[in-house]
Amino acid sequence: MANNIPPVEIGAMLCRLPTGALTRGPIGVGTATGVQFPDNCPSGSQIVGSFHTHPKEGGGSILPSTQDMREAKRIKMPNLCITNNIKTACYKVRGL
Numbered sequence: 001m002a003n004n005i006p007p008v009e010i011g012a013m014l015c016r017l018p019t020g021a022l023t024r025g026p027i028g029v030g031t032a033t034g035v036q037f038p039d040n041c042p043s044g045s046q047i048v049g050s051f052h053t054h055p056k057e058g059g060g061s062i063l064p065s066t067q068d069m070r071e072a073k074r075i076k077m078p079n080l081c082i083t084n085n086i087k088t089a090c091y092k093v094r095g096l
Helices: 066-074
Strands: 010-016 022-024 046-053 079-083 088-092
Touching (some): 066 079
Parallel strands (some): 046 079
Antiparallel strands (some): 010 046
């Protein structure tokens, strides 16, 4: 299977609109081993998680890194989803 994600991490916040629909916040582009993206959602919506890539150039794991979990807890993000383009996994963030 071809790897269709770029060789750097990309990501965004997952947000729930007042209607219940899901959307995303602004997309961030990082390095092979990390990405920073704005920890905000469109006006009137709430953060329900984040989604970002772990490209093969950065190891390609679908497990959250220590940095991933630290950031999720910092902004009180309840869910964290990661893809390596082959598999995608979502995790509940504990200890909020």
